[in-house]
Amino acid sequence: MPQRSSDLVETYAARALGAGALGLVFAVLAGVMWSYRGDSGGALAIVLGVIALGLLAYAAFSFVKSRGVSSFKLDCPMCGAANGFEEAPTSDVICRQCHRTIPIQDGRILPLRQISCNACGESNWYSDRTKSLLCEACGREILIAGPSGAAQYAVHDDARPYELVLVAFEQGSDDLVEALQERLGTNRAQIRTLLTNLPSVLLTNVPRQKAEILRDELSHLGAALEARPVGG
Ligand SMILES: [Zn+2]
Numbered sequence: 083m084p085q086r087s088s089d090l091v092e093t094y095a096a097r098a099l100g101a102g103a104l105g106l107v108f109a110v111l112a113g114v115m116w117s118y119r120g121d122s123g124g125a126l127a128i129v130l131g132v133i134a135l136g137l138l139a140y141a142a143f144s145f146v147k148s149r150g151v152s153s154f155k156l157d158c159p160m161c162g163a164a165n166g167f168e169e170a171p172t173s174d175v176i177c178r179q180c181h182r183t184i185p186i187q188d189g190r191i192l193p194l195r196q197i198s199c200n201a202c203g204e205s206n207w208y209s210d211r212t213k214s215l216l217c218e219a220c221g222r223e224i225l226i227a228g229p230s231g232a233a234q235y236a237v238h239d240d241a242r243p244y245e246l247v248l249v250a251f252e253q254g255s256d257d258l259v260e261a262l263q264e265r266l267g268t269n270r271a272q273i274r275t276l277l278t279n280l281p282s283v284l285l286t287n288v289p290r291q292k293a294e295i296l297r298d299e300l301s302h303l304g305a306a307l308e309a310r311p312v313g314g
């Protein structure tokens with residue numbers, strides 16, 4: 083995804099502010115040193131002054147850059163929000179307001195259509211590239227016509243965050259403790275705590291695939307686990 087122009091502006095502005103503030107501190111220090119320089123303080127005051135000048139120059143440079151970030155505007159076809167990018171996006175982007183994916187092909191937004199969920203009636207967006215569509219409101223799958231004209235069901239792209247929960251395990255399974263230690267990067271004592279407070283969340287906010295892979299692995303070691311969407 084191309085860099086958002088607003089993010090770049092923020093980065094440069096933050097640098098300008100940080101360097102500017104530090105530069106001023108050094109300038110004040112240099113001034114104080116100069117006033118009380120005595121025999122040997124003069125050289126130090128000059129060094130501090132040079133550092134201050136360098137920082138202030140860097141601040142000015144960053145400030146100029148923050149003003150010069152060129153912006154490519156893209157209006158979200160779904161919510162209408164203006165999205166700014168450094169340059170024209172060549173791949174899909176996420177709308178900063180509605181967080182939906184805006185499909186980009188050949189530098190242009192793919193045409194979007196709407197379809198109502200037949201479970202809850204919520205209107206959902208999709209494009210020619212949508213392979214499977216989950217209702218934004220109820221999470222159920224919506225049947226859309228595939229490229230061949232045939233309706234297709236396929237829920238493979240589940241973007242929800244998942245958690246892996248240990249529900250039960252066979253007592254005295256040292257293999258399980260070892261596997262948990264290795265996979266979770268925790269020590270034996272932490273694993274014992276996890277095992278004595280069932281059900282316990284082993285992983286959270288991970289992609290569905292990751293949760294399911296670990297679930298299948300650990301279930302061979304006599305553990306019962308559940309991979310489920312966070313909060314669902
Ligand atoms: Zn939007």
Ligand SMILES: [Zn+2]
Pocket residue numbers: 199200201202203204217218219220221222
């Ligand atoms: Zn629905």
